[in-house]
Amino acid sequence: MGDTEKAIYSKTTISHRKDLKRSNRLGEFLIEKTIFLIGTTAIIILGLIFYYLVSTGLNVFATVSVSEFFASIGWFPVSSNPKYGTVPLVVGSLMVTMGAILISVPIGIGSAIYISEVAPQKVRTVLKVIIEFLSAVPSVVLGFLGIVVLSNWVRITFSIPTGFTAFTGAILVSLMALPTIISISDDAIAAVPKDYRDASLALGATKWETIRYVLVPAASPGIIAAVMLGVGRAIGETMAVLMVTGNAAQIPDTMFTSVRTMTATIAAEMGDTVRNDTHYFALFAIGSMLLFMTTVINTIADYVVTRGKKGGR
Amino acid sequence: MLKVTISDLNLYYEEFHALKNISLDIEDKEVTALIGPSGCGKSTFLRTINRMNDLIDDVKIEGLVMLEDQDIYNKDVDVAALRRRVGMVFQKPNPFLKSIYENVAYGPRRYGIKAKNQLDEIVERSLKKAAIWEEVEDRLNKPALSLSGGQQQRLCIARALAMEPEVLLMDEPTASLDPIATGRIEELISQLKKDYAIIIVTHSMQQAARISDKTAFFLMGEIVETGKTKEVFTTPKDKRTEDYITGRFG
Ligand SMILES: Nc1ncnc2c1ncn2[C@@H]1O[C@H](COP(=O)(O)OP(=O)(O)OP(=O)(O)O)[C@@H](O)[C@H]1O
Ligand SMILES: [Mg+2]
Numbered sequence: 128m129g130d131t132e133k134a135i136y137s138k139t140t141i142s143h144r145k146d147l148k149r150s151n152r153l154g155e156f157l158i159e160k161t162i163f164l165i166g167t168t169a170i171i172i173l174g175l176i177f178y179y180l181v182s183t184g185l186n187v188f189a190t191v192s193v194s195e196f197f198a199s200i201g202w203f204p205v206s207s208n209p210k211y212g213t214v215p216l217v218v219g220s221l222m223v224t225m226g227a228i229l230i231s232v233p234i235g236i237g238s239a240i241y242i243s244e245v246a247p248q249k250v251r252t253v254l255k256v257i258i259e260f261l262s263a264v265p266s267v268v269l270g271f272l273g274i275v276v277l278s279n280w281v282r283i284t285f286s287i288p289t290g291f292t293a294f295t296g297a298i299l300v301s302l303m304a305l306p307t308i309i310s311i312s313d314d315a316i317a318a319v320p321k322d323y324r325d326a327s328l329a330l331g332a333t334k335w336e337t338i339r340y341v342l343v344p345a346a347s348p349g350i351i352a353a354v355m356l357g358v359g360r361a362i363g364e365t366m367a368v369l370m371v372t373g374n375a376a377q378i379p380d381t382m383f384t385s386v387r388t389m390t391a392t393i394a395a396e397m398g399d400t401v402r403n404d405t406h407y408f409a410l411f412a413i414g415s416m417l418l419f420m421t422t423v424i425n426t427i428a429d430y431v432v433t434r435g436k437k438g439g440r
Numbered sequence: 441m442l443k444v445t446i447s448d449l450n451l452y453y454e455e456f457h458a459l460k461n462i463s464l465d466i467e468d469k470e471v472t473a474l475i476g477p478s479g480c481g482k483s484t485f486l487r488t489i490n491r492m493n494d495l496i497d498d499v500k501i502e503g504l505v506m507l508e509d510q511d512i513y514n515k516d517v518d519v520a521a522l523r524r525r526v527g528m529v530f531q532k533p534n535p536f537l538k539s540i541y542e543n544v545a546y547g548p549r550r551y552g553i554k555a556k557n558q559l560d561e562i563v564e565r566s567l568k569k570a571a572i573w574e575e576v577e578d579r580l581n582k583p584a585l586s587l588s589g590g591q592q593q594r595l596c597i598a599r600a601l602a603m604e605p606e607v608l609l610m611d612e613p614t615a616s617l618d619p620i621a622t623g624r625i626e627e628l629i630s631q632l633k634k635d636y637a638i639i640i641v642t643h644s645m646q647q648a649a650r651i652s653d654k655t656a657f658f659l660m661g662e663i664v665e666t667g668k669t670k671e672v673f674t675t676p677k678d679k680r681t682e683d684y685i686t687g688r689f690g
Binding site for chain 1: 534
């Protein structure tokens, strides 16, 4: 051992306790309890919201039959003979959401692949900034653009009487879901180890084959999470949809008719209700249904993602 | 027979001159070992032979690399076709997140082989050649990542062999393996040499001495000495080679 090394060793010594007994450290204890308290508070608050929503919503069944609420097709809460059938609203929500998924998923994944694998460095940087920007546009602003630009375009392009349709809503919602889908998928693809890429290319696969058969499958848990998060946003989206879908609570026969979504119904009608009347309760019941639907979707997504992480195929 | 001929090869990573005037002949059905201290350019050199350096931005390559009678850096060379003829095994085992079967079938599938019985045959043959068939025979559909490190490396060798390359590039294939797995892979290399031209990078002098026919000693981007392994190890011509081999260096 050289002299310098000796000097270092003698200066910095760590004295070990010989008994190895656990010491009760107060600080550690407090931190642990505080975190526990914060965590449980969040869960309790969520539980209370859930309870309030559902228990208030259930009151609707005092005056409206279960079959009318879930299975009849008329939603006329303010007529003299009020009807509370939520089917058109559910169908409206599903159409806008499905439409948005069909539009945003292929475009989103395609853009993510382009950004992470194809685009030159400079283009990539510019695109990332644009996407950040798009995700920061408030939905009211998008809704406004939807009214003045998009709905006209839809009306003229498809020569239909009104531009306020499920399709218009779907385009708008997909615009809102896209930044999430693109940026999270991009991260997922970029996180695939370079080793896989090299292995595939070294076997004589082309760049495109490498993307298709190695990168996308390896990134698929992240891509699925991205889609779910994007879609989650799409389902919960209220304002923009309220502004452009035409707000007709009817069962649409095509994507090009006006619809009304569940969220839009709550937002549009809550102000007109009297506290604790049937209409008021009905809107809470719709809220509970939405909560239930998103919970189911998130659970499925969670399952898919964790299974994908473990999976070996 | 000469399989690969490299003449006056220069490679730059941006401004950094990583390979300097490299000339080397690779014989068919022989093992050529590349030795030299870390960072001297062995991996870089290996990657010029299957053009994997093309993937790195700002690389400039000058000189001639011939596979038999073809200039592989010619403009109209199909890089994918080249890489099918020049297979590569990486330092770190890198199986895909797919089953054992699908890992081996990956190359042939991309090549266009679809028939199940043909793929089955290729998978079995390649796994046998890589001396891992007995260990995985009854779990071909299990994830490749469930194998041990040494098994994964042999799987990666099988995956490369499935394309029936003519040249096999191996970048420290036993670096992360224990002596037993290393022994198996060395044995394997001696077997494979009957059919392929093999170029192997190694940090183990003993390994180079055991398995290679020719040795090239790299130092700071240059080839200092090259020749029959026996001669390089017993009567090195250059003082630096001698210092490196005897461990007084790097
Ligand atoms: N992508 C790259 N960009 C810039 N420089 C690089 C790149 N890859 C390697 N280099 C440099 O080129 C030189 C040779 O690297 P290389 O990986 O070929 O060394 P090596 O001989 O394989 O070393 P080791 O034995 O540690 O694997 C090193 O100085 C390294 O820093
Ligand atoms: Mg290396």
